[in-house]
Amino acid sequence: MLEFRQPQHFDFEQCLTYLQRSEQELLHQIIDHQLYKAVKVAGETFLLKVFATEKKLKVEILQGQLTAQREIFICKYIKQMFDLDRDLKPFYELAQSDPILQRLVESYSGYRIVGIPDLFESLTWAIIGQQINLTFAYTLKKRFVQHFGEKVIWQGKEFWIYPEHSAVAQLTVTDLRTLQFSQRKAEYIIGVAKLFQSGELSQKKLHKLDFPIVERELMSIRGVGQWTAHYVMMRSFNWPDAFPVADIGLHRALENQLAGKRPTIPEIQKLAKHWKGWEAYATFYLWRSLYD
């Protein structure tokens, strides 16, 4: 059993609501306020059960042999997944004087950015979600995972692991087209997998670099524009100042907050001046307001 002290301003249940957005999600299950997730760690397949007690966040290993190194990996993974090392105090202070955020931080107090620790997963998932509605995006992801991912069975239940870049790099555009990916998306995704495969792109490499460099590096990839780059910087790098400003979900959430007037991008950038350093958190809280 691994344990983490719950930071101030952390509410596991709030984070679970985000993870329960889609009925079609295969990459985890939530049963009775407990999160079940399969993860591959250096060739070893783990099944984790994550749950909160009053003061701790606990991780039970249901399957997989721990070693010291694997334990470090899993700890990092969980910390990233719930952004546990973040001190939210400055964000909540800033929100006090912001008409939009004020109510949101009150309603969803303890909500944190739910990370996608694996860069290949967040990049390709973002590409899958480009310019289609979220329901269809989840349909595509489900097909993608079931065809090219790995399945863990535990007590008669299935737990899926996202496809590895090595598998995706072998695919042809036709393989993905039959799953109803567009020609372009198929090319983008296989292209990204090949960049990982060749070593040109890796999490390790990017993690040493600064925000503008990473943004530039990501945007140099075919299929990755500003939205995708910032989405990834928010969810895989846990950068609170990433800002996918063109995001339609963000626009819809702001429209609700602004009495039915959907703001333009320059208007959003003006609003976001108050959010400096916390744009990703503002976005995540605004997205949250769409799930009520």
Add this chain to the structure above:
DNA sequence: CGCCAGGTTAGAG
């Protein structure tokens, strides 16, 4: 049926 969806690219001006 028509418009919209967690955008990006390539080409034109």
Add this chain to the structure above:
DNA sequence: CTCTAACATGGC
């Protein structure tokens, strides 16, 4: 640099 058509298909 900015603007725009094309992409591709399900959801509602």
